[in-house]
Amino acid sequence: MSLLTVNGLGKSFGGVRAVDGISFDVAAGELLALIGPNGAGKSTTFNMVNGQIRPDTGSIALAGRELAGLKPRQIWQLGVGRTFQIAETFSSLTVVENVQMALISHDRRLFSMWRRAADHRRAEALALLEQVGMAAQADRPCSVLAYGDVKRVELAIAMANQPKLLLMDEPTAGMAPKERNELMALTKRLVVERGMAVLFTEHSMDVVFAYADRMIVLARGRLIAEGRPAEIRDHPKVQEVYFGSGKTFEKKAPLQNPSTREVA
Ligand SMILES: Nc1ncnc2c1ncn2[C@@H]1O[C@H](COP(=O)(O)OP(=O)(O)OP(=O)(O)O)[C@@H](O)[C@H]1O
Numbered sequence: 001m002s003l004l005t006v007n008g009l010g011k012s013f014g015g016v017r018a019v020d021g022i023s024f025d026v027a028a029g030e031l032l033a034l035i036g037p038n039g040a041g042k043s044t045t046f047n048m049v050n051g052q053i054r055p056d057t058g059s060i061a062l063a064g065r066e067l068a069g070l071k072p073r074q075i076w077q078l079g080v081g082r083t084f085q086i087a088e089t090f091s092s093l094t095v096v097e098n099v100q101m102a103l104i105s106h107d108r109r110l111f112s113m114w115r116r117a118a119d120h121r122r123a124e125a126l127a128l129l130e131q132v133g134m135a136a137q138a139d140r141p142c143s144v145l146a147y148g149d150v151k152r153v154e155l156a157i158a159m160a161n162q163p164k165l166l167l168m169d170e171p172t173a174g175m176a177p178k179e180r181n182e183l184m185a186l187t188k189r190l191v192v193e194r195g196m197a198v199l200f201t202e203h204s205m206d207v208v209f210a211y212a213d214r215m216i217v218l219a220r221g222r223l224i225a226e227g228r229p230a231e232i233r234d235h236p237k238v239q240e241v242y243f244g245s246g247k248t249f250e251k252k253a254p255l256q257n258p259s260t261r262e263v264a
Pocket residue numbers: 013014016017018019036037038039040041042043044045
């Protein structure tokens with residue numbers, strides 16, 4: 001059964017129909033990639049799902065509960081998390097303190113009581129860091145971490161809210177290929193282990209084809225294709241919108257992940 005069901009979603013800015021009546025769904029335990037050329041409507045779609053932009057038309061239901069019209073914080077409380085393109089951690093705090101802050105923020109919806117971050121659920125924060133392979137660096141300041149490690153900490157922070165759906169906006173932007181693959185393999189593991197759903201945008205086609213379970217393709221606000229990576233690769237409409245953009249879907253040698261293929 002679908003966790004997220006989007007139906008007839010639309011948004012205009014002045015005369016520009018940024019998102020034009022799109023419908024799709026995401027199941028628990030699924031990684032769904034949202035791709036499309038520049039200006040296709042990806043960010044607008046993301047911002048409607050997490051409440052930053054109010055849709056003009058359509059509905060966004062999370063496990064049957066309507067999200068359209070709710071505030072970002074209410075949507076977050078219902079279990080929609082988000083990681084950002086630019087790494088967002090408190091660099092003056094240690095790795096574990098950053099995760100503790102996120103746990104406090106999560107708890108404040110249950111019992112509004114402040115406790116000192118240093119005392120608060122360190123063990124649970126360490127367990128989250130263990131899951132992303134960062135427990136050994138728990139007491140280092142975030143400011144000294146490598147970029148790929150900051151992205152891992154961000155994932156642990158997102159997990160603190162126990163999201164049912166995680167939105168990831170270009171998760172691997174600015175990363176080297178090895179780090180990219182490590183981060184996406186980790187994301188995939190978390191999706192499977194936690195039964196979480198992930199909706200992500202990504203410009204790197206090798207990442208999309210290697211890790212997405214399914215993909216949806218937008219062009220000029222419309223959903224032009226939907227399917228498994230192999231189906232999308234050969235889809236004539238997708239070839240058409242990407243033609244001349246420098247991103248083609250030619251098959252190349254296999255990636256590290258043996259069940260997938262790299263594309264340019
Ligand atoms: N706040 C806004 N005001 C006016 N027009 C906007 C606004 N936000 C987006 N648009 C327009 O809506 C269309 C879709 O933009 P959007 O940012 O959603 O696309 P995108 O697929 O995320 O693009 P990119 O890959 O370049 O980030 C574009 O034509 C854009 O110029």
